[in-house]
Amino acid sequence: MKKGMSRKTRAAVTGQLFVAPAALIVLVLFVIPLGMLVWMSFQDYPLLGSPTFNGVDNYTSIPGNDTFLNAIGFTLAYTGATTVVMFGVSFILVAIANSSRRGSKFYRTSYFLPYVVGTAAATLLWFVDSDTLVGVFNQIPLALGIIKEPIAFLSTPELAFWTTIALVTWKFIGFQVIILLMGLQSIPRELYEAARVDGATVLQQLRYITIPFLRPILALLFILSVTGSLLAFDQFLILTKGGPDNSTVSLVYAVYNTAFVKFDMGKAAALSVVLLVALLLISAVQLPLLRRKDV
Amino acid sequence: MPRNLLRRAVLPALATTALLLAVSACSGGQTADDGPTTVTLWVASPTEAFSKALVDDYNATHDNQVELTAIPDDGFLQKVGSAAGAKSLPDILVSDVVYMPNYTSQGVLLDITDRIKDLPFADALAPSHIAAGTWDGKEYGVPHKLASSVFFYNKDLFKQAGLDPEKPPANFDEILADARAIHAISPNIAGFDFGGNCGGCSVFTQLPYMWANGEKMLTDQGTKADFDNKTTREVFGLYKSLWDEGLTPSNANTQDGSTWADAFVAGNVGMMAQGSAMVGKLQAKATFDWGVARLMSPDGSGTSTFVGGDSAAITATSKHPDAAWDFLQWSLEDHAQIDIVAKNGDLPDRTDLSDNQYTGADPRTKFIVDGVADGQTPFAVPFGELFNDPNGPWIAMVRGAVFGDNPDAAIKDGQAKIQAGLDEAAG
Numbered sequence: 212m213k214k215g216m217s218r219k220t221r222a223a224v225t226g227q228l229f230v231a232p233a234a235l236i237v238l239v240l241f242v243i244p245l246g247m248l249v250w251m252s253f254q255d256y257p258l259l260g261s262p263t264f265n266g267v268d269n270y271t272s273i274p275g276n277d278t279f280l281n282a283i284g285f286t287l288a289y290t291g292a293t294t295v296v297m298f299g300v301s302f303i304l305v306a307i308a309n310s311s312r313r314g315s316k317f318y319r320t321s322y323f324l325p326y327v328v329g330t331a332a333a334t335l336l337w338f339v340d341s342d343t344l345v346g347v348f349n350q351i352p353l354a355l356g357i358i359k360e361p362i363a364f365l366s367t368p369e370l371a372f373w374t375t376i377a378l379v380t381w382k383f384i385g386f387q388v389i390i391l392l393m394g395l396q397s398i399p400r401e402l403y404e405a406a407r408v409d410g411a412t413v414l415q416q417l418r419y420i421t422i423p424f425l426r427p428i429l430a431l432l433f434i435l436s437v438t439g440s441l442l443a444f445d446q447f448l449i450l451t452k453g454g455p456d457n458s459t460v461s462l463v464y465a466v467y468n469t470a471f472v473k474f475d476m477g478k479a480a481a482l483s484v485v486l487l488v489a490l491l492l493i494s495a496v497q498l499p500l501l502r503r504k505d506v
Numbered sequence: 507m508p509r510n511l512l513r514r515a516v517l518p519a520l521a522t523t524a525l526l527l528a529v530s531a532c533s534g535g536q537t538a539d540d541g542p543t544t545v546t547l548w549v550a551s552p553t554e555a556f557s558k559a560l561v562d563d564y565n566a567t568h569d570n571q572v573e574l575t576a577i578p579d580d581g582f583l584q585k586v587g588s589a590a591g592a593k594s595l596p597d598i599l600v601s602d603v604v605y606m607p608n609y610t611s612q613g614v615l616l617d618i619t620d621r622i623k624d625l626p627f628a629d630a631l632a633p634s635h636i637a638a639g640t641w642d643g644k645e646y647g648v649p650h651k652l653a654s655s656v657f658f659y660n661k662d663l664f665k666q667a668g669l670d671p672e673k674p675p676a677n678f679d680e681i682l683a684d685a686r687a688i689h690a691i692s693p694n695i696a697g698f699d700f701g702g703n704c705g706g707c708s709v710f711t712q713l714p715y716m717w718a719n720g721e722k723m724l725t726d727q728g729t730k731a732d733f734d735n736k737t738t739r740e741v742f743g744l745y746k747s748l749w750d751e752g753l754t755p756s757n758a759n760t761q762d763g764s765t766w767a768d769a770f771v772a773g774n775v776g777m778m779a780q781g782s783a784m785v786g787k788l789q790a791k792a793t794f795d796w797g798v799a800r801l802m803s804p805d806g807s808g809t810s811t812f813v814g815g816d817s818a819a820i821t822a823t824s825k826h827p828d829a830a831w832d833f834l835q836w837s838l839e840d841h842a843q844i845d846i847v848a849k850n851g852d853l854p855d856r857t858d859l860s861d862n863q864y865t866g867a868d869p870r871t872k873f874i875v876d877g878v879a880d881g882q883t884p885f886a887v888p889f890g891e892l893f894n895d896p897n898g899p900w901i902a903m904v905r906g907a908v909f910g911d912n913p914d915a916a917i918k919d920g921q922a923k924i925q926a927g928l929d930e931a932a933g
Contacts, residue, residue, distance in 0.1 A: 468897055
């Protein structure tokens with residue numbers, strides 16, 4: 212006991228040694244790049260040529276950056292709409308797939324299939340399919356006589372917005388449905404039986420058994436949906452290219468454009484830092500949803 | 507795994523591998539100095555096949571070797587930028603000609619003015635490419651792959667519409683009249699087609715109408731823009747009429763360039779301003795007779811073309827500039843230009859070779875090559891950001907003026923934003 216460390220400190224050192232490899236990986240892959248990003252955000256940093264320090268100029272130019280300001284509003288609207296649509300549609304699909312009707316396994320598989328396609332590939336598919344001349348989204352309704360003229364799905368801001376949301380819903384709904392199904396099936400059958408014995412209605416069963424049991428899962432899906440939508444990028448880059456007329460430029464798209472079209476790495480870094488801080492705040496607000504244990 | 511197995515088998519194996527790697531690394535380092543030189547070359551993926559044909563022939567006939575790397579088109583500028591920062595650029599850079607000012611203005615490339623002057627055919631090299639690779643009087647690039655925008659028309663549809671198939675439209679009034687006549691054949695036949703949501707397509711095919719009369723849209727080494735004028739209004743006005751009257755395919759306003767040649771090649775479009783690259787597709791697939799004409803000024807008094815494609819340059823950090831130049835010079839000489847470039851159906855880089863046996867065999871390809879001498883390549887450092895970017899001000903102006911309700915405001919706004927972008931780049 213007298214020589215060197217106490218048992219407690221020794222245990223603590225051992226623990227730190229065990230954590231060290233993970234800490235090293237976080238340091239190399241996250242902390243150091245993050246530090247470089249912050250450093251870049253204080254530089255005039257062209258892609259070609261050498262960087263020079265310019266203080267907070269990159270940050271003070273953000274309020275005058277129309278593309279980025281418009282992207283904030285657009286991304287929030289997109290996040291809200293996507294989340295509402297995704298939850299609404301997934302509840303309906305879960306109700307279908309959770310029934311013991313014949314073929315429910317078929318539905319489960321078909322909902323999940325789009326999820327295993329890469330986002331870029333799926334988006335390209337939609338890009339071609341929404342074309343007025345060659346796309347099946349027009350060919351089939353035209354052949355069936357539902358519409359007379361082809362619809363240019365990407366020609367107006369509203370159409371492009373809802374086409375993208377339809378794509379995202381189609382692409383990611385499978386994941387949401389599977390997680391919800393898993394949650395539903397983990398609720399003990401006995402609870403429903405007991406409720407029925409006590410004379411509870413279907414709505415009461417939903418309100419007092421299903422929803423409380425699903426809460427942590429709903430919270431998780433909500434957080435994933437919000438963070439995922441706020442960081443949406445590839446679907447806009449490929450499907451709409453930010454158009455028509457810059458109406459679908461998301462936040463990450465604006466950062467990408469600043470960095471790799473305008474080659475202004477400093478400003479792009481500043482935008483990224485702002486985005487990072489905003490996401491941290493939003494996550495801090497959401498995390499308590501996950502922690503609540505009062506099921 | 508038992509511990510003794512680890513010690514007996516795995517560790518020695520690892521050690522041997524490490525030793526072998528070390529030995530091969532050393533020997534690799536030693537042989538690099540003597541013997542033939544290997545020159546590296548980067549090219550964007552759409553030009554890869556073109557460059558590879560030249561590189562393969564060169565490698566088969568020379569001791570020095572060229573090692574070609576294709577970079578995905580979308581990430582080309584990023585890749586070059588980060589490589590320039592890390593001083594790891596290749597010896598030869600093949601870049602879209604409109605991006606040359608990006609590199610020349612930043613000192614990324616090697617001054618090859620004297621080497622170009624010593625070429626016996628220096629004056630015949632596509633003049634607008636040389637101009638695009640010039641910065642402060644020094645020349646940095648030579649033409650590599652040429653592309654030229656011309657006016658294509660479907661002679662079969664002209665006949666069906668009762669028009670003279672040997673008389674393509676000579677001015678904007680005739681384009682509009684011919685488009686109406688062709689569309690009257692059938693609702694499924696369009697008179698005219700264009701890429702209405704594609705900045706690159708539209709600069710490539712619409713700028714020549716604007717400068718065909720000798721007017722300048724970009725001046726002072728690409729620092730002054732002049733689009734708020736009568737000619738610009740006439741050009742966009744023609745497209746607006748074509749669109750508003752339903753004479754184009756319905757996807758013209760969402761066409762991002764990925765399929766913009768398809769309807770014409772399929773024979774469903776009467777006329778189109780397009781790149782010379784469409785010739786290859788037409789020769790391979792078209793089931794109809796087609797013709798070419800020059801892009802003209804609105805009143806038809808002048809004609810011109812946008813000379814695009816790729817330029818080749820040697821990087822300032824190249825350790826083998828002489829070997830790199832040897833390849834570039836060879837690629838411009840008669841053998842490479844005629845037996846490889848022209849034979850494959852591409853445009854020779856030299857105006858003195860337009861009547862070679864391959865290009866001259868089809869009067870239409872000879873016609874396109876002959877036009878290169880009078881062509882222009884627009885010059886601006888932030889060309890990609892302002893004109894090619896789908897979110898840039900040029901395509902916003904085109905769309906506002908062609909599909910919008912207030913063309914005048916769109917042109918004024920576009921002019922202001924393009925000028926602002928040029929000012930920002932000029933620092």
